[in-house]
Amino acid sequence: MTSIGTGYDLSASTYSPDGRIFQVEYANKAVENSGTAIGLRCKDGVVIAVEKLVHSKLLVPGANRRIQTVDRHIGLATAGLMADGRHIANRARDEAASFRDIYRSPPPLKTIVDRVGLFVQAFTLYSSVRPFGISTILGAVDKDGPALYVVEPSGVFYGYHGAAVGKGRQLAKTELEKLKLAELSTREAVTEAARIIYAVHEDSKEKEFELEMSWIGNESKGVFVPVPEDLLAEAERKAKEALENFE
Numbered sequence: 553m554t555s556i557g558t559g560y561d562l563s564a565s566t567y568s569p570d571g572r573i574f575q576v577e578y579a580n581k582a583v584e585n586s587g588t589a590i591g592l593r594c595k596d597g598v599v600i601a602v603e604k605l606v607h608s609k610l611l612v613p614g615a616n617r618r619i620q621t622v623d624r625h626i627g628l629a630t631a632g633l634m635a636d637g638r639h640i641a642n643r644a645r646d647e648a649a650s651f652r653d654i655y656r657s658p659p660p661l662k663t664i665v666d667r668v669g670l671f672v673q674a675f676t677l678y679s680s681v682r683p684f685g686i687s688t689i690l691g692a693v694d695k696d697g698p699a700l701y702v703v704e705p706s707g708v709f710y711g712y713h714g715a716a717v718g719k720g721r722q723l724a725k726t727e728l729e730k731l732k733l734a735e736l737s738t739r740e741a742v743t744e745a746a747r748i749i750y751a752v753h754e755d756s757k758e759k760e761f762e763l764e765m766s767w768i769g770n771e772s773k774g775v776f777v778p779v780p781e782d783l784l785a786e787a788e789r790k791a792k793e794a795l796e797n798f799e
Contacts, residue, residue, distance in 0.1 A: 563679040575683050576676055579705035582685030583632040587761065588718035588752045589618065590728065591629070591689040592745055593700040597738040597769015598691035599779075600629045601745035603720070603753050606760040619766045619778075623648040625692050626661055627766050627776035631718035632686030632705075640688055640703075644668050661692035661699040665709050673707025687717035692776070693768050720752025727751060738769040742779055746787035747794050754795065763788055 560566055561574035568574060587603040602618045619629045620641040628644060630637030647667045651659035668688070675681050688703040702717060703709040713733045716724035727748045736744065742765060749763055765784055768776040779787075 564676050564681065564683055565679045573676060573706075576706050579632075579683040579685045580687075583687045583705065583717060584719060584721075586631040586633075586686075586718045587618075588716060588720035588724055588749065589629040589631045589687075589689055590717075590724050590745060590748055591691050591700045591702075591712065591715045592728070592731070592733055592736070592741045593691070593698050593713050594736045594738050594741045594769070595734055596698070597693055597741075597767060597771065598627075598698050598700055599738055599741040599745050599765065599767045600627060600689060600691050601749050602629050602631075602764040603718070603749045604762045604764050605756075606762060609760075613762060617764060619764050621766075621776050622664065622690070623652075623659060623692075624775050625658055625694060625768060626664060626690065627692070627768065628688055628690045629764075629766075630686045630688050632684075636684045636686045637688070640668060640672070640684060640686060643671055644690070658694065660694045660696065661690060661701065662696075665690055665701040665703060669703050669707050669709040671707075672703055672705065676706060689715050689717060691768065693774060698769070716748075720755065723752045723755075724748050738767050738771050739783070742767065742783060743787045743790055746784075746791040750788075750791040750795055751798075 560568040564575040587605045589602045592599045604618050621627050622644040647664050648659045676683050683705050691700045700712045701709050702715045714728035765779040767779050
């Protein structure tokens with residue numbers, strides 16, 4: 553990085569001479585050091601999967617989930633600093649509850665993403681705060697159908713057919729691009745998501761990990777819930793077989 557160490561990275565409100573905000577770039581680095589999270593927008597819903605690295609054998613399986621529910625029909629996953637992820641999830645829930653109170657209808661995902669993006673961006677403006685060290689994948693099925701967005705640490709957000717954030721995002725994106733997402737059902741997408749997460753984990757296979765997966769669509773009756781355990785176990789089995797065959 554040019555200009556590094558010359559004081560331009562001490563505050564989120566200071567530009568470097570070449571127009572960069574280093575604190576936002578450092579936040580992106582925090583995301584890149586985290587386990588991978590992916591989202592798939594299918595023909596009948598959305599599937600979100602996370603590679604949750606297990607840092608200690610003493611941890612209770614299933615604790616500290618990285619996929620969280622925002623509203624009945626909206627969920628999110630984060631890559632980066634876990635505490636920041638919980639803060640953003642709570643903010644998104646507040647925005648969803650506020651929308652329901654005012655308009656007496658389920659909030660569209662675009663509205664929630666827009667508000668969360670503005671909130672995240674506000675933390676890049678002041679020297680008294682630091683940017684959020686997370687990228688957030690949000691998925692839903694609302695009045696416009698299935699939707700998938702990613703909010704970056706800078707506050708910018710994009711809509712996606714398939715999205716990946718975290719350490720293995722490059723390989724995950726390559727694998728996602730091979731899929732015909734518009735033709736996939738959520739049930740088929742669960743298998744593909746498990747295969748992709750297992751493939752990206754190969755680079756750091758000395759570390760244990762848990763596969764977390766949630767979905768929303770016709771299969772879940774329009775509610776964002778964890779994928780049923782039997783289906784998840786079957787997807788993991790197929791993913792392991794695919795890895796062995798590849799090797």
